[in-house]
Amino acid sequence: MQDKVVVVVGATGGIGSAVAQKLANSGASLVLAARDSNRLDSLASQLSTDSSEEHKAIAIPTNIINPQEVESLMEKASSHLGKIDVLVNAAGSGILKQWNKIEPSDLDAMLDLNLKGSFYTSQAAANVMKGQKSGHICNVIGILGKHSMAMGSVYCAAKFGVAGFSKCMADELRRYGIKMTLFYFGGVNTSFWDNVSLKVDRGKMLSLETAADAIMFAMNAYPQAILMEINIQPESHLFF
């Protein structure tokens, strides 16, 4: 990934930071986005030090539920680093509850962040990539964007939506040389699960290494190969 510019949204999260670390090691320049500016700054300085080149990773605090902030993120990324080769969309959170316990605020939270936030970031990055006539959008959706699960109604509503718009955009963006890869991971052991009120065995989930390697694999595919979907499940919880 030498000389590539990658925007990682949700960079301080489990999956985002694991990918950012691998990208820094592989020579990419990084734009790191999430809301917490302190965590973002310390990640940026750690990755810049690791890669031993100045300004290798820059932090741009962004709340992706706000389309103006997302526009500004992509504008700053392309003006500071000249282009955006890849967007990794790895921001999100989970509300997994029984159907009759779901409040309107839960629905708003899932749709605003997981669905609309992913749309704004994909759209704003694609606008930059369209001018370049190249680019790659990696949307980390999760298996609940493809399969249903009890307690998953409001989360699945958002994630099925991400899969839907991503596939439509992939069709529209192909003519500009922009690829889209959809990642359907089963449970990955991250702090995502800290606030989820569902009994889960985190020891049996996919590792961060597995998730990050899959994203790196898609980014490093031959230019003429389009990896449309990557579906990885832990052995303990399979969906076919």
Ligand SMILES: NC(=O)c1ccc[n+]([C@@H]2O[C@H](COP(=O)([O-])OP(=O)(O)OC[C@H]3O[C@@H](n4cnc5c(N)ncnc54)[C@H](OP(=O)(O)O)[C@@H]3O)[C@@H](O)[C@H]2O)c1
């Ligand atoms: N963990 C799993 O089992 C799993 C499996 C499949 C798919 N996924 C999906 O993968 C993505 C990443 O999950 P993860 O496990 O890495 O989660 P995580 O460790 O909880 O990280 C979430 C990241 O999203 C950022 N974020 C949250 N709200 C945001 C907002 N409004 N604007 C910008 N950034 C925001 C967080 O930073 P701030 O709080 O500082 O903003 C953090 O960097 C999510 O979309 C999730 O649904 C997760």
